[in-house]
Amino acid sequence: MDWGMQNRLSRIIKPDTGRTVMLAVDHGYFLGPTTGLEDASKTIEPLLPYADTLMPTRGVLRASVDPDVDVPIVLRVSGGQSIVGPALSDEGITVAIEDAIRLNVSGMALSIYVGSEHEHQTLTNLTKLVDAGEKYGIPVLAVTAVGREMTRDARYLGLCCRIAAELGAKFVKTYYCEDFDKVVESCPVPLVIAGGKKIPERDALQLAYDAIQSGAVGVDMGRNIFQSEDPVAMISAVRAVVHENINVDEAFELFNNLKSKSGSASKVH
Numbered sequence: 001m002d003w004g005m006q007n008r009l010s011r012i013i014k015p016d017t018g019r020t021v022m023l024a025v026d027h028g029y030f031l032g033p034t035t036g037l038e039d040a041s042k043t044i045e046p047l048l049p050y051a052d053t054l055m056p057t058r059g060v061l062r063a064s065v066d067p068d069v070d071v072p073i074v075l076r077v078s079g080g081q082s083i084v085g086p087a088l089s090d091e092g093i094t095v096a097i098e099d100a101i102r103l104n105v106s107g108m109a110l111s112i113y114v115g116s117e118h119e120h121q122t123l124t125n126l127t128k129l130v131d132a133g134e135k136y137g138i139p140v141l142a143v144t145a146v147g148r149e150m151t152r153d154a155r156y157l158g159l160c161c162r163i164a165a166e167l168g169a170k171f172v173k174t175y176y177c178e179d180f181d182k183v184v185e186s187c188p189v190p191l192v193i194a195g196g197k198k199i200p201e202r203d204a205l206q207l208a209y210d211a212i213q214s215g216a217v218g219v220d221m222g223r224n225i226f227q228s229e230d231p232v233a234m235i236s237a238v239r240a241v242v243h244e245n246i247n248v249d250e251a252f253e254l255f256n257n258l259k260s261k262s263g264s265a266s267k268v269h
């Protein structure tokens with residue numbers, strides 16, 4: 001792999017463990033003022049020391065993240081639709097490669113909607129982005145988005161992840177599912193999992209644990225961290241699951257210990 005491409009990937013997926021904790025804060029690109037991200041800088045700032053990578057939109061990056069901070073950025077570069085619009089899958093590329101370079105990003109993230117009415121459009125978005133990324137040594141993260149009508153099973157997610165890798169994504173973000181090891185086995189590039197909607201902390205730690213044990217290289221988690229009753233305690237516990245292979249009981253105990261120490265200091269809401 002080209003030196004620059006490998007160097008950027010190594011900033012995201014840490015070479016010492018081969019794993020990563022990505023903090024996803026890009027939800028506003030189609031959800032608007034998501035709970036916990038209304039004041040994005042207030043939410044993001046205390047979590048940055050615990051995140052291996054931050055995944056924002058360029059608007060949030062410029063407005064709410066201090067450029068002096070030493071965290072690699074995987075920039076959300078697809079969008080153009082909204083939760084109230086006619087089709088969630090109707091996405092285009094929303095950031096010019098020159099602006100991604102200007103923002104010094106380590107990676108670019110784009111959603112693909114396999115099986116949707118805009119499947120072809122989103123897959124060719126991916127190939128265009130991969131071409132631009134290859135030109136400048138910037139890896140592309142393909143996000144396998146699912147519609148309400150899609151079943152999140154190993155067969156479907158395996159199909160999405162494999163197509164993303166075949167089209168040139170350097171790593172893929174998908175959902176955890178039963179038989180996730182089959183999704184991992186058939187995907188030749190690293191996988192990270194999304195957290196999804198907020199669930200109880202112990203369940204979210206279980207999700208991260210199961211994904212890691214099945215072969216994911218990490219998480220790209222948003223709501224289950226920044227909507228937690230204690231976001232700093234939660235991201236710390238997730239880190240321990242991802243980088244230290246601790247089990248769910250230990251991780252939940254860590255979460256509770258850190259939570260009781262911090263009181264309400266790190267609460268978002």
Ligand code: R5P
Nearest residue numbers: 024026194195196221222223
């Ligand atoms: C969705 O397309 C966005 O990329 C989110 O960042 C992603 O779903 C991860 O966030 P969460 O863990 O909240 O699902």
